[in-house]
Amino acid sequence: MSRPDRLPIHDALPELLATLDRHRTAVLTAPPGTGKTTVVPLALAEAGLRVLVAEPRRLAVRAAARRMGVSYTIRGERHTGANPMVEVVTTGVLLQRLQRDQELAGVDAVMLDECHERHLDADTALAFLLDVRDTLRPDLRLLATSATADATPWSMLLGGPVVAASGSVHPVETVWAPPERPVAPPHGLRVDPALLSHVASVVRRAYAERDGDVLCFLPGVGEIARVAGMLGDLDVLQVHGQAPARVQDAVLSPGTARRVVLATSVAESSLTVPGVRVVVDSGLAREPRTDHARGLGSLTTVRVSKASADQRAGRAGREAEGAVYRCWSAAEHERLADHARPEIALADLTGFALQAACWGDADAVGLALLDPPPPAAMTAALRTLEVLGALESGRVTARGRRMALAGVHPRLARALLDLGPRAAEVVALLSEQLPRDAGDDLAEVWRAARRGGTGFAARWRQETARLTRVTDRRPPDDRREVSDDVLAGMAVALAFPERVARRRGGGYLMASGTQAQLAEGSGLATAPWLAIAVADRPTGSASARVRQAVVIDEEIARLALPAVVEEEVTWRVPPGERRGDVSARVVERLGAIELSATPLKDADVRPAILHGLRTEDLLTWTRQAKELKDRLTFAHRAAGPPWPATDDLIALADQWLEPELSRARRRSDVERIDVAAALRRLIPWSERLENVAPERVEVPSGSQIRIDYSGEQPVLAVKLQELFGWDEAPRIAGVPLLVHLLSPAGRPVAVTADLASFWRDGYRSVRAEMRGRYPKHPWPEDPLTAPPTRRANRSRP
Incomplete structure (x- = not known):
């Protein structure tokens, strides 16, 4: 083949070839348009090396192979070029080859192009190649190319030098x-x-x-x-x-x-x-x-x-x-x-996790990756693979290896393996990005693809042929002899069991527990069951939006996701309600979808009631109960143990709500509990509440005034005239009372914790203001010598 016109990359070729000969690895940085994709592989081939070039996209594979006149392979398509020394493949095809032949027999050098784009397949392929070079093929040359100048991380990962080509061809x-x-x-x-x-x-x-x-x-x-x-x-x-x-x-x-x-x-x-x-x-x-x-x-x-x-x-x-x-x-x-x-x-890591498991490193901790997989995403991927039967106890199964070699997402591979060659058309449909004008009825999209006449239909037929070749060719069993619509539903349900959905209200509930909505006017809206193939959740929305789905029945739903029967004792708040109650049932479910429920008798409902106590205000708090709780709270704050803390009374339920709690079966039973009587069980046997937090205190007038313990400091609210002669209020458990002095009408006129100071400094101004407003009540000049009283004067002073 004739050599391309001289490009900036030609100036870097001598250094690049020498570096690969010496180190077996290198990182080439070259801006777009400098010729690295097409010039470098041919130069390596001229040096006698058989080269495999991996590109991140199918379009790039075709373009590079066409320009160089070499062979290329993409999923479902292979072209033989004039130059047998170079082959261009997608990174996905490279992964498949590595899984089949770790030594890459017949390949002397692998060039991973456009590594800076950080596609997952490219990162995975490079990690596998580094493992191959370290264990099986020390002679294998590895070259990573990048259109960005910052290649230090790549150089450290590969253990080879950086070779930099010149900048842009033109300004x-x-x-x-x-x-x-x-x-x-x-x-x-x-x-x-x-x-x-x-x-x-x-x-x-x-x-x-x-x-x-x-x-x-x-x-x-x-x-x-x-x-x-x-x-x-x-x-x-x-x-x-x-x-x-x-x-x-x-x-x-x-x-x-x-x-x-x-x-x-x-x-x-x-x-x-x-x-x-x-x-x-x-x-x-x-x-x-x-x-x-x-x-x-x-x-x-x-x-x-x-x-x-x-x-x-x-x-x-x-x-x-x-x-x-x-x-x-x-x-x-x-x-x-x-x-x-x-x-x-960012991506779903299920396919990556399966590749890693087939490589012998299911959690990917031993792979040489620039960025480790996020733990949450990896956990979700491994859990999915367990459900699909690809992993068992953290190890890849024979079924998992077959799924990895199918060349589609593991979910789709599951449907293909379970349903056989007839499902290839549906799986091919799901493995391609559907046309923009495709409706939400996947069965109808399938029929349109069969009619042909579009670019999508041509790609779909090509992928169908490929998948048919890789499936098990055993004769189908009776279960597979079904109509096309049923087959489509089975394929989608098997691939995405957590997206099996049952109609509820104006939308659907998926087995995953996520609500789903069809587009307005959808022809699927009356279906009692759906298998949802494509759905997304718009930003800020609690519900998923259904893009493509197939109508199914409950039998197919059960095929994809076996039902679970379990006893359920919960505190349940019905949809649209605010008040919950004990729910004790035997429930059959497909994931979050409830199929049936029957009452469960003689169940232990205590945990459910405790949950209700924590999440709702179930107890009937009378004034007496609230005041008693405040006194107990003060006693703990002022005196400490053995007075219990009352900030989390539910945690102390065993100490004060028995035996009422043991007898309770539902909300109404809890609401009838005498909370004040129950709270008295928290008073330590060796203590008397009246000694630490008395309910009332006697004032000079002889009145027994209730103490308010609801705040940080106990409060005594009393009419001013009842305290004449009292120069100091008593302390409660060593804490001074905060006295709210009230007018004859019961309104506060002063607040003090130091009565002697108030009589000396504050009383004069209060007397001057109040005696004209309440002339029938005593306002003596010397309150410390005046007799205390609860009543007004019989005549004006």
């Missing part, structure tokens, strides 16, 4: 083009239409101001379609993972006229589009998000990182001087994250 001018008016930030999958309109206008501006093709980055297929609709008079190509082969071929070939290429991140670094002189960047990308507690995954729209923005901009300088129009301001750019988060920190 790229940055044009800041933020919207004139503020736009709403992305929310879930939603992108403000005003931003898309602005992006379209920037594309037109760039098209008019610059020469060459325009490459515009958008977050997803939907946004690409909407912007394309606004650019109808231009020659627009739409590039994404679902694009038909003819569109991919057109994008990778030089155009005869100016073009506008609308692309997702697929064109960010691993794909060179010829003819591009201008990049328009929306500044958005899509990242996976996984709700491990509910078993739901989704994509969300995020701001790009600075590193991604730089890689996108570099596409404009591939062949000549260019420009990048960024649809945000320079100030906003400074606030962007330096790098995107790695997929291992």
Whole structure:
């Protein structure tokens, strides 16, 4: 094959080849467009090495293989090229080969391209390769390439030097083009239409101001379609993972006229589009998000990182001087994250965990990874694999190994293995990203795919053929001889047993316990049971949103998720109610879905009642009971043990609520308990409450006044005239009484803990104010010598 035109990477080749000869490993840093993807493998092949190149995306595999004239393999497709020394594969295919042949017989060097993108398959493949090199193939050359300059972590991981190629081929001018008016930030999958309109206008501006093709980055297929609709008079190509082969071929070939290429991140670094002189960047990308507690995954729209923005901009300088129009301001750019988060920190790790288990390291602690898997995500993944039968006691089963080699998510592999070749069509449907216009009835989507005529249908048939080849070819049993709709339901239910859902109210309850809602007007809305294939949970929503599902019956639900019968004694609050009660039942369930319930007699309801006491105000707190509790609280605070603390009375239930608690069977029994009488059981046998916290105190007038213990300090509220002659209030357990002196009308006129000081300094002003207002009551000049009284004077003084 003829050598490509000289590119910046050629200057780094001598050092790179020498480094690989000496160290067997190296990290190559080279900005997008420098030629690393196509020049380096051919140079290694010319040196007599058989090279395997791993790319993160299928589109990049085809593009690289086509440019080099070599073979390629992607899932379900293999092409033989003219040069037998180089083969390009996806990282997923590389993982499959490593599981089948750890030594990689016939391969001298492996090049992992675009490692900076931090795809999970690429991180996993590199970890496996490092293990192979250390144990089986010390001669195997490993090369990791990155479009970013920061390669120190990779160098430390591989144990090899960094070789740096020169920078961008041509300079790229940055044009800041933020919207004139503020736009709403992305929310879930939603992108403000005003931003898309602005992006379209920037594309037109760039098209008019610059020469060459325009490459515009958008977050997803939907946004690409909407912007394309606004650019109808231009020659627009739409590039994404679902694009038909003819569109991919057109994008990778030089155009005869100016073009506008609308692309997702697929064109960010691993794909060179010829003819591009201008990049328009929306500044958005899509990242996976996984709700491990509910078993739901989704994509969300995020701001790009600075590193991604730089890689996108570099596409404009591939062949000549260019420009990048960024649809945000320079100030906003400074606030962007330096790098995107790695997929291992965001994604569902079930497939990764199965790969690791097949490799002999189920919890992945021994794998050489740049970032360890999050513990919660790994725990959820291992639990799922146990349910699917792929793991047993932490070790991979024979079934698990077959699932790993199926080349689909372990959930889908379970359905494929259980149902046989007939299920290949449904599993193929679930393994591909469905068209944007696909409805929520998966059975109908299946029928549409069978009718054909679309790019998706062609990919689906290809994947179906592949899956049929890898399934068990044993004759189907009677259970598999069912209608297509039933088969679809069985496949989805087996793959996602926790998403089996039963109608409840206006929506559905999944076996996982998550509520689910169909779109308004859905044709599935009357089904009593659903097997939900695709669902996500919008940000801020308590319910999941059903994207694709199949109607099933209870029999299929039970097939996917065996029922559990258990005795249930709980404190239950019915939906829509605030008050709970004891519920003692024998319940049959599919996960969180209740199938049937019968009353359970003679059950131990004490734990349920204790829960009710903790979560609701069940006890009837009379004034007498509240005052007694306050006195006990004061006694503990003032005197300490053996007076008990009363801040958590439920924890002391054994000491004061027996035998009433043992006799109680339901809420009404608890509500009838005499709380005051029960609380007296907390008084230590060796103590008298009246000695420590007396209920009343006698004042000079002879009245027995109740003490209020509800605050931090005991309070005596008494009419001022009843305390004449009393220069000091008694102490309660050593704590001075706080005296609230009341007017004849019972309103506070003064508060003091030092009566002598009040009579000396404060009484005069109170007397002056009060004697005119209450002339029938005594207001002597010397309160310490006046007789105390509860009554008014018989005549005016």
